[in-house]
Amino acid sequence: MPAERPTIADVAQRAGVSKGLVSFALNDKPGVSPQTRDRILEAARDLGWQPSLRARALSVNRAFALGLVISRDPEIITGDPFYPSFIAGVERELAPAGQALVLSVVPDEEAELAAYRKLVADRRVDGVFITDLRHDDARIELARELNVPAVTLGHPETPSPFPAVSMDDRAGIEAAVDHLVGLGHRHIAHVAGPARMLHGSRRRRAFEDAMARAGLPAGLVVETEFRAADGAHATRDLLSRPDGPTAIVFANDPMAIAGLGYAQRSGLRVPDQLSVTGFDGSDVGEHIFPALSTVATDAVSWGAVAARVLLRSIAGEEPGDTDLPPARFVPRESTAPPTDPTGTPTRTGR
């Protein structure tokens, strides 16, 4: 075990005074004679005593830390580029501000609520991020109850006293659909994230609205989780239907990459026989063949802005809501005009 760091008691012993006097002297409070103060400061220097953030945290009732609780299957976190980028953005703000990030990864929503309660009860954090918003999200009420400052990623459905930092993901999905319709696709499917998550159902509604605007039916929707394997299964399901799609809009990149792989494995040429789009702009999607057309969200900026807003809330400001630039569609190689079953493009001038 390492040697203990010097404590106030050690300084008191060395200076031959009480612990209380040391505390007064080190905190620069009145009531200590100049000679005694000098003797105490010298003893502190000799021993290499350093002020403890913990002691300061206790005296000002602050943890100087923010809490992030992620409730997802480890398998989803592993494949999903969102959280690593978001965290990188958060950290960019915290380090210069002398703040730390306390991270909890929990398996389900029950454990998630317990994790927030515990972070606050243990006074480990001064504020929390609320991500992956759900319908009737219990965390809004919980954070209010716990009296902890919070920031939500996106606007919750329930009234919320907390600032929201939002990125319109509808625009990206709509642009993806418009792009496919422009290429001549009429049978376009959507592989959606779980409907209990707001972004899952919002992306689905954006898909349905864009299809309606184009005068097309939006019945080809498969709802699933966000795992790569789910993307492959959904693609199998869609391609086995008699009214199978010529294009699929996926709600994230890992599902899209797996759907693309499934189609290729089944002998389809992508994009000629099936066009595919993703969401969230993973690094790997850019390098597969064909490169994945996707909706790019700047998760690093999202993390940085959310951290700044939360720090301002903790400082007693009322930062209000922030709208980040909307997610934008990035066409690459996985989208092209549809071909008829003989392989002839139905449109020219790609």
Added chain:
Amino acid sequence: MPAERPTIADVAQRAGVSKGLVSFALNDKPGVSPQTRDRILEAARDLGWQPSLRARALSVNRAFALGLVISRDPEIITGDPFYPSFIAGVERELAPAGQALVLSVVPDEEAELAAYRKLVADRRVDGVFITDLRHDDARIELARELNVPAVTLGHPETPSPFPAVSMDDRAGIEAAVDHLVGLGHRHIAHVAGPARMLHGSRRRRAFEDAMARAGLPAGLVVETEFRAADGAHATRDLLSRPDGPTAIVFANDPMAIAGLGYAQRSGLRVPDQLSVTGFDGSDVGEHIFPALSTVATDAVSWGAVAARVLLRSIAGEEPGDTDLPPARFVPRESTAPPTDPTGTPTRTGR
């Protein structure tokens, strides 16, 4: 701003006693009369007072938290499946133990040392993980200097007082080479991670040793970073050489997926004209086409075991080194016998 939580001073005021007496009563110390103790406990209950982990942390000089500092380009973190899985494993141990994870993501090695110093100086953590070991790794000496318990992932080259939790990645690389040699490959290249990282140079040495055992030259090595884009560039470089390889062993999955994509984009059939293997077993690699043959490392278990070892060190035990089951090669679809330039397999019986 939220209402302040009740403090010992609030309890003291409500019970009409001194703060010292409240502290004695709440900490169950002797010297408080039963009647006074009851009155204090009732006041605490009425106010909803809860014991503060911070106060307890201060009194026992513990943070009840572990520190993880990751020094990598955000772009690498985003694509790399290792850290999200490792963190999921760490969290699995911490939550039941009432411990938290404090995470720092820093851009370079200088910021990394500063981050460790600050975590310890601020007494935010009781112990630290040391990951991505490098040659002459300054963190071993720093952690010793800071008197902070630590655990290293793998064995450092310099003498270390800290327990190591290791997973032999040599075995996986050697199995990948043996598999390719068994399929008939003679021109096998390696795309290595940075040589300054121990696992980068160790995987390279494992490649060279396995090639030497097979009586083959191991000169086709490109050293690069761990980004997907680097995998694509290295593949372009290798394929443009007159003695270009028929198979490439990549040091991680994102590079391998990008290399595979680059080869396909260049018109090569994978695996018939180029075999490819990865490392770290990402979820996405299983779903691309052809599915990536790779070396599976169980990063979740690695995280869990490292957390347990670190908690034991903090508790004053001397846990010693742990060797996890070695990484194993998982053949999928991206490896096959090599073909000659006319496309005829040089071996049968695939």
